[in-house]
Amino acid sequence: MNIKGTVYAYSLSSGIRKKVEQFIVGLAIASFLLHLLVIFLVDFGFLTIGDSSELLNNPIAAIYTPFSFILIYEVYLLVYYLPKSITVYIGKQYEIITLILIRRIFKDLSQIELTSDWFSIQNDLQLTYDIVATLILFFLILVFYKLNEKKDLYQKKETNAELSPELVSYIRMKNIISVLLVPTFVMLALYSFGRWVYENFVSINQMVYHIKDVNNVFFDEFFTILILTDVLLLLISFLHIDKFNKVIRDSGFIISTVLIKLSFGVEGLLNTILIVVAVLFGVIILAIHNEFEKVKQPLED
Numbered sequence: 374m375n376i377k378g379t380v381y382a383y384s385l386s387s388g389i390r391k392k393v394e395q396f397i398v399g400l401a402i403a404s405f406l407l408h409l410l411v412i413f414l415v416d417f418g419f420l421t422i423g424d425s426s427e428l429l430n431n432p433i434a435a436i437y438t439p440f441s442f443i444l445i446y447e448v449y450l451l452v453y454y455l456p457k458s459i460t461v462y463i464g465k466q467y468e469i470i471t472l473i474l475i476r477r478i479f480k481d482l483s484q485i486e487l488t489s490d491w492f493s494i495q496n497d498l499q500l501t502y503d504i505v506a507t508l509i510l511f512f513l514i515l516v517f518y519k520l521n522e523k524k525d526l527y528q529k530k531e532t533n534a535e536l537s538p539e540l541v542s543y544i545r546m547k548n549i550i551s552v553l554l555v556p557t558f559v560m561l562a563l564y565s566f567g568r569w570v571y572e573n574f575v576s577i578n579q580m581v582y583h584i585k586d587v588n589n590v591f592f593d594e595f596f597t598i599l600i601l602t603d604v605l606l607l608l609i610s611f612l613h614i615d616k617f618n619k620v621i622r623d624s625g626f627i628i629s630t631v632l633i634k635l636s637f638g639v640e641g642l643l644n645t646i647l648i649v650v651a652v653l654f655g656v657i658i659l660a661i662h663n664e665f666e667k668v669k670q671p672l673e674d
Contacts, residue, residue, distance in 0.1 A: 401439035408435040431483035440476040543613040565591040596634040618665035625658030
């Protein structure tokens with residue numbers, strides 16, 4: 374077994390995936406209890422942290438922390454499924470951005486203001502946008518996976534059981550990329566978390582509060598890496614796949630990821646609209662691709 378195979382076995386095998394899942398669940402539970410403890414210590418005056426973070430002024434905000442670890446597991450699953458299925462890999466991206474919205478909802482719930490002026494308060498408006506967007510995204514992801522099931526069934530009927538050498542080579546390249554993404558995301562997560570802690574709890578510069586929204590920590594850069602990875606996969610696929618509909622599908626998925634990335638640079642309703650449009654675009658692209666698969670293409674002379 375070469376180095377790449379060894380790293381794959383120790384990071385992306387099914388056995389390791391189960392262990393990662395158990396570890397993340399345990400970490401999520403422990404972080405939830407620790408976050409609650411810190412909130413109560415701050416609330417009763419046993420601990421002082423400046424003006425207190427938005428995540429330390431209400432026990433409901435403690436739900437934010439375990440969801441952050443669940444998101445980390447979703448990132449791992451995204452890398453895990455990359456060599457196996459491009460559509461499932463993209464679906465995991467959609468799951469991640471939906472979980473980011475849900476996590477943001479828990480944060481917003483801790484700051485909700487129940488007044489008759491609901492639609493004039495920015496935090497309450499954002500909460501409304503996120504709740505509606507989550508329902509829409511949940512439905513769109515369901516449609517996306519349903520479309521993927523139909524694609525798989527069609528391909529099983531139309532293709533042979535044995536993979537072509539070109540496709541085997543393409544899958545091998547995706548395995549290599551997946552192996553490289555594991556340490557990349559680990560280092561990015563450690564760097565992003567360390568920088569956020571420094572900027573919010575260590576640095577004396579009062580302007581650092583505006584540098585990075587806690588909801589965007591790690592995931593802004595994460596989707597940048599995904600865009601670069603998707604473009605690389607598209608270029609590599611040109612060597613092994615020459616079907617027009619697959620090229621358009623993969624290009625459409627890149628556009629979808631770019632729209633998600635752009636959503637981190639804006640706030641309010643535009644942020645929510647960009648996310649929903651990104652996932653909707655991916656669903657429509659996959660639906661058209663599936664219909665294209667059923668069309669008999671003219672043979673070249």
